[in-house]
Amino acid sequence: MSYFIFKGKDSREYGILESLPLDIRAERTTQIINMPAGTPIIYESKAFKAQTVNMTLGLRDNSPDNIREINSWLYGRGKLILSNEPDKYYDAVCNTAIQGTRMVKNLGKIPVNFTVMPYRYAIENEWQEMSISSTWVSYINNDCMCTLQPTIKIYGNGELNFTLKDKSSVTVRNVSEYCIIDVPTRRVYNKDGNIILNETVGNILNIELEPGTNTFYWKANTQKVEIKLNKRWL
Numbered sequence: 001m002s003y004f005i006f007k008g009k010d011s012r013e014y015g016i017l018e019s020l021p022l023d024i025r026a027e028r029t030t031q032i033i034n035m036p037a038g039t040p041i042i043y044e045s046k047a048f049k050a051q052t053v054n055m056t057l058g059l060r061d062n063s064p065d066n067i068r069e070i071n072s073w074l075y076g077r078g079k080l081i082l083s084n085e086p087d088k089y090y091d092a093v094c095n096t097a098i099q100g101t102r103m104v105k106n107l108g109k110i111p112v113n114f115t116v117m118p119y120r121y122a123i124e125n126e127w128q129e130m131s132i133s134s135t136w137v138s139y140i141n142n143d144c145m146c147t148l149q150p151t152i153k154i155y156g157n158g159e160l161n162f163t164l165k166d167k168s169s170v171t172v173r174n175v176s177e178y179c180i181i182d183v184p185t186r187r188v189y190n191k192d193g194n195i196i197l198n199e200t201v202g203n204i205l206n207i208e209l210e211p212g213t214n215t216f217y218w219k220a221n222t223q224k225v226e227i228k229l230n231k232r233w234l
Contacts, residue, residue: 004055006094006114007078011057014070018056018109020084026051026118026234048118048234053080053092055112062108070110074098080114087123088233090116119146119232127153130216130225138216140209140227148209148229149183155224162222165215168206173199183207184230 002017003010011017026048033041059066080092092114130138142148154160155178163169172179172188179196180189181204188200209229218225 001083003083004112005079005081006074006092007076009073014061014066015057015059015109017083018058020055020082021053050115050117053090053114053116055114057110057112059108059110071098074112080116081123085120088120089123090114090120092116118234120234122231125228125230127226127228130227132218132222132225136218136220136222138218138225140214140216140229142209142211142214142229144231144233145211146232146234147211148231150207150209150230151183151228152181152207153226154179154181154222155226156219156222158221159219160222161219162225163217164207164209165217166210167208168203170200170202170204170207172196173201175199181207 001012002020003012004017004020005011029045029047029049031043031045033043035041059070074094076095077091077093079089081089093116094112094114096113096115098110098112130140132138152162154162154172154175157175157177159171159173160175160179161169161171170181172181174196175190177191179191181200182189183204186205188196188204190196216225
């Protein structure tokens with residue numbers, strides 16, 4: 001049976017989902033520039049657009065109390081999990097109007113429309129330790145087909161520095177025990193959870209893992225490194 005989970009609540013609590021979308025793929029932002037005298041130029045950016053997912057939920061109970069509960073649930077922003085990929089979620093918003101259809105006395109159906117952000121994200125996202133060689137080099141593999149924005153936890157004291165080959169170099173000063181570089185939220189934290197962007201040199205937004213093998217170079221006082229890949233898919 002098809003179903004969806006939104007903000008931790010399962011659609012099967014209320015009824016039967018008629019079907020799931022067969023395929024969901026975000027649209028890449030593309031611009032066609034017409035030239036007055038010549039062939040048009042195609043510009044493909046690295047950005048992707050949000051998209052709409054339409055579903056229909058058949059209700060077992062169309063009483064006013066149950067409808068009010070559904071209205072409260074299908075509102076706002078949250079994680080959306082579809083039954084065909086239960087290990088992934090979308091960042092979704094459900095703020096459109098809902099107008100259902102009464103079928104018989106106690107049964108009905110409602111259209112459910114979600115606006116979803118371009119990527120699907122892994123539900124399980126655990127820390128893993130990165131192996132550092134004697135020459136202060138680490139290799140991490142990205143087996144997804146798109147770039148990833150990792151979260152990196154670096155243990156050490158003083159000034160910690162690393163370079164992601166072909167991408168960027170980042171230095172965090174005055175570190176005590178460890179610091180966390182969280183690329184998705186564009187933040188750097190100390191061990192107490194305080195934001196220390198004022199102690200950070202370098203553009204952390206450039207720290208993206210390309211598909212395949214990525215090479216890190218560490219400063220010699222680095223004691224240990226852990227990473228969350230934050231896997232995502234288009």
